[in-house]
Amino acid sequence: MDSNPIKSEHELIAMMASVLPGAGNDVLVGIGDDAAVLRPAESGDDYLLATSDMLVEEVHFSRQWSTPVQIGRKAAACNLSDIAAMGGRARWMFVSLALPDTVSTRWTLAVCEGIRKECLPYKVVVAGGDTCRADRAVISITVIGSVSPENLCLRSQARPGDLLAVSGPLGGSAAGLAMLRAGLSPGPYLAARHLTPGCRLDIASEIAPFANAMIDISDGLASETGHICRRSNVGAVIEAGAVPVDRQVTEAARSLNADPLEWALAGGEDFELLFTVDPRKFRLLSAKVQGLFRIGRIVSEAGIWLIRPDGRRVPLEGGFDHFAGQG
Amino acid sequence: MDSNPIKSEHELIAMMASVLPGAGNDVLVGIGDDAAVLRPAESGDDYLLATSDMLVEEVHFSRQWSTPVQIGRKAAACNLSDIAAMGGRARWMFVSLALPDTVSTRWTLAVCEGIRKECLPYKVVVAGGDTCRADRAVISITVIGSVSPENLCLRSQARPGDLLAVSGPLGGSAAGLAMLRAGLSPGPYLAARHLTPGCRLDIASEIAPFANAMIDISDGLASETGHICRRSNVGAVIEAGAVPVDRQVTEAARSLNADPLEWALAGGEDFELLFTVDPRKFRLLSAKVQGLFRIGRIVSEAGIWLIRPDGRRVPLEGGFDHFAGQG
DSSP: OOSOBOOOHHHHHHHHHHHSOOOOTTEEEOBTBSSEEEOOOSSTTOEEEEEEEEEEBTTTBOTTTSOHHHHHHHHHHHHHHHHHTTTOEEEEEEEEEEEOTTOBHHHHHHHHHHHHHHHGGGTOEEEEEEEEEOSSOEEEEEEEEEEOGGGOOOGGGOOTTOEEEESSOOSHHHHHHHHHHTTOOOHHHHHHHHHOOOOOHHHHHHHTTTEEEEEEOSSOHHHHHHHHHHHHTOEEEEEGGGSOOOHHHHHHHHHHTOOHHHHHHHTOOOOOEEEEEOHHHHHHHHHHSSSOEEEEEEESSSSEEEEOTTSOEEEOOOOOOSSTTOO | OOSOBOOOHHHHHHHHHHHSOOOOTTEEEOBTBSSEEEOOOSSTTOEEEEEEEEEEBTTTBOTTTSOHHHHHHHHHHHHHHHHHTTTOEEEEEEEEEEEOTTOBHHHHHHHHHHHHHHHGGGTOEEEEEEEEEOSSOEEEEEEEEEEOGGGOOOGGGOOTTOEEEESSOOSHHHHHHHHHHTTOOOHHHHHHHHHOOOOOHHHHHHHTTTEEEEEEOSSOHHHHHHHHHHHHTOEEEEEGGGSOOOHHHHHHHHHHTOOHHHHHHHTOOOOOEEEEEOHHHHHHHHHHSSSOEEEEEEESSSSEEEEOTTSOEEEOOOOOOSSTTOO
């Protein structure tokens, strides 16, 4: 496929290490020993956060649709997004790559370049990982972060009376994917929403002191609201008309005869933050952080309801499951 | 293959969580939120350790030769071994599984049972992970541990004049694999050395205060000695006659017309500890910890030499590389 096949694991790791961001006062030993050695304390009271996500070729990404830089960016972003969802700061990343014979050194280093691009704005250091052969490319990433106890946002902390809010417009990733699948050009905005969605570490630590429960939208608004409600023993009412959907999403839906609200509710991979917040605090927060949308409220009765634009109240179900319907 | 295919990711994760060890005062939130929330401090001065390893079906393990419990045990052990090699204590594990259609819920839970078996003696808690579909099974594990600064053993800390020592007999894993590959029964001891090698967290923290450099033997004695020498800018002389090899390894070599020393030097996956230590300290350590073997010494000149039983001094090269010779 390419003129520079991978010849040696040691050589590859050395080249990867030269691309991946690897400095940092809190990394005593990074890539190259049996384990990374990290200095944990920012403040002695901070908790550690740790999250792992695995991306498999043809399940989570396609070498046909995505450049290796895009694949690396998305793999990094979906992990960083989990740290954002806790209200924390991401600090160290561990990248394990399983690589088929058909990928080159150049492709692999471009994946690392994509990971670097997502890590740099947040000063996240890649401190270790693993490489090996496989039939299909697999990218397994673990991120370690930290959070002060007062900023920690758990799924279980929603309270009846809270507003339900999101950090940005939804459905863009699903719209981009649908256009690509239909063989149409998604345009630069929707392509970016699907291929390099980014994460919201830029504002997570500003939202966290105000929010009660928080989660990132990886599986769709309906599914993530369900996670918060189940964990918090509450219900939720979402106003369809208040769910933010971009003009490009509406236009893509028209050209594909699809429902843009369906993409926002069930599409997933937008990696915006969904959080619950006391109404008075939301006013203060909105004055501080631009681009937040109030989309509904938390109620004490179980169940998730959608109020449609015509005023009808319908139960909301769905979301994405990797194993459902494939048996 | 089995009567209980995997139907739902949520259901699977709930079942996995019930098998995997999940308690612990230092885990505030384990499986079930966006990220695990961990209490870092044992002592405020301790460093964090973190390591990742990825195991791919038919590269690192075979569903034909290994039971799922054995596969889980080995996957956990090779990660725990990296923490042992730093002189640390393993604390939290993150397990990501990519699973093909042909594996059942029962197989997956048996892998978890194997992971549990390796974690329990060392009180390691599985605090998160990920599951998804793939063509081949992939097990990607990250372990976070801690170490006090005075116990930290880096590859770069070997000094000329140090003894080179190992924590147990070598070549057993390679001998077991060779017997299996030849279609012969390896017997229970060699089968265990290859299929469930364990790790040396049991004695790592006792060796660490005495040792200078330390590494675990995953790629063979020759290769690991090379890592220490390169990082420490030293050389090493290994006495072939002093390399500990079990009777069962010698017997397997005889039946396969192979060289047991070759298995010890280049076979790998024994997961014993290789360390360098001041000769006077080695005497003190040996009085405290049984079953340690002095196998050579660190010298100031670069290069690794093997002194054969006949007294001949030969340069030592080799080791296992996942990419070499597969281009």
